Amino acid sequence: MRTVYLDNNATTMVAAEVVEEMLPYLREYYGNPSSMHTFGGQVGHKITEARQKIASLLGADLDEIIITSCGTESDNTAIMSALANNPQKTHIITSRVEHPAVKVLCEHLAQKGYRVTFVPVDSEGRLDMDAYEASLTPDTAVVSIMWANNETGAIFPVEHLARLAHEKGILFHTDAVQAVGKIPVNMKQNAIDMLSLSGHKLHAPKGVGVLYVRKGTKFSPFLIGGHQEKGRRGGTENVPSIVGLGKACELAAANMEKENTYVRDLRDRLEKELCAAIPNCKINGTTDERLPNTLNISFEFIEGESILLLMDQFGICASSGSACTSGSLQPSHVLRAMGVPYTMAHGSIRFSLSVYNTAEDIDLVIRELPPIIERLRVLSPYWATSQGACATA
Ligand SMILES: Cc1ncc(COP(=O)(O)O)c(C=O)c1O
Secondary structure, three states, X not given: OOOEEOEOOOOOOOOHHHHHHHHHHHHOOOOOOOOOOHHHHHHHHHHHHHHHHHHHHHOOOHHHEEEEOOHHHHHHHHHHHHHHHOOOOOEEEEEOOOXXXXXXXXXXXHHOOOEEEEEOEOOOOOEOHHHHHHHOOOOEXXXXXXXXXXXXXXXXXXXXXXXXXXXXOOEEEEEOOOOEOOEOOOHHHOOOOEEEEEHHHOOOOOOOEEEEEXXXXXXXXXXXXXXXXXXXXXXXXXXXXXXXXXXXXXXXXXXXXXXXXXXXXXXXXXXXXXXXXXXXXXXXXXXXXXXXXXXXXXXXXXXXXXXXXXXXOOOEEOEXXXXXXXXXXXXXXXXXXXOOOHHHHOOEEEEEXXXXXXXXXXXXXXXXXXXXXXXXXXXXXXXHHHOOOOOOO
């Protein structure tokens, strides 16, 4: 059975060109880039080449790129560094819809005594700007707000948010894990101090990420050890993955237009056809400022997990907006923050596309999903009640 992979916000296929670029660094060039000999030194040159490609995608300088192991490490490093450099300040600002890499860290810091403001969003997943501005105080050490949301694709006005934070002398970090490679990011044109990205979201392998730190920003390392990354992140470099990330950044720059035309068109067709074929469905999140590859859609009165299981029989891969926590299905914190009603939130599915999807992939979902929804609704007592029928016990 063919796999129709529409879960690219979870992780992406490693591009063939990326694998090709990595292979020599797994097979032949295994030297340590810190070694004095030529054999290791040539590996160091390849890392510099990869760093140049990463910097170029971000509009950054070479020294502003710190290579890490993942988006989570980058997020943790940024926030902990800001706190370490502002020991007299005890307030952190973030949003209610962050990825756990930021959310859970901030909750942990709240338990340790920091005051954390989780800025709310509206029903479309847009940040409450009044609440944001009101939360900026002289005691705020750092703001960490994502560039784009992983569940809904909603894009936040981070460049504007960073300016507002700077007016109050506050550092601004953004988790751009879902934004980089999908929408243009140019650090020369904004005032954001720190930015996180993750390789496996843009067709590089898992286990490599980047923290951008603007020149002049005070920085404290999270991983203390060797002199790697100019003493800003100890640990022998994951050379093949770094080389792969460089290639993936080069491809992302080349594919940016396709992402915003071809991929957007596929996503829009999927959205339009599903909404036309299926009653009682709703798009979650703003459709104005949204990543071109993401569609989060709720089918009322049924469970997202059941939809996923039935789609799986056709090889269709997507995600649901509910997670099984201690035996019960809970809608995600993102949908809850948006106030999506439970009957809708439980039936939410996230489709996330990439440049490797085809029109045939979308055709398959458009053909197979409406009967799946119909089948599940026949079994749903809530659907029966909503249609005026008596629900059976
Ligand atoms: C918005 C966002 N931030 C951070 C992460 C964590 O990245 P990583 O898996 O590389 O740790 C993810 C991964 O899903 C994400 O979507």
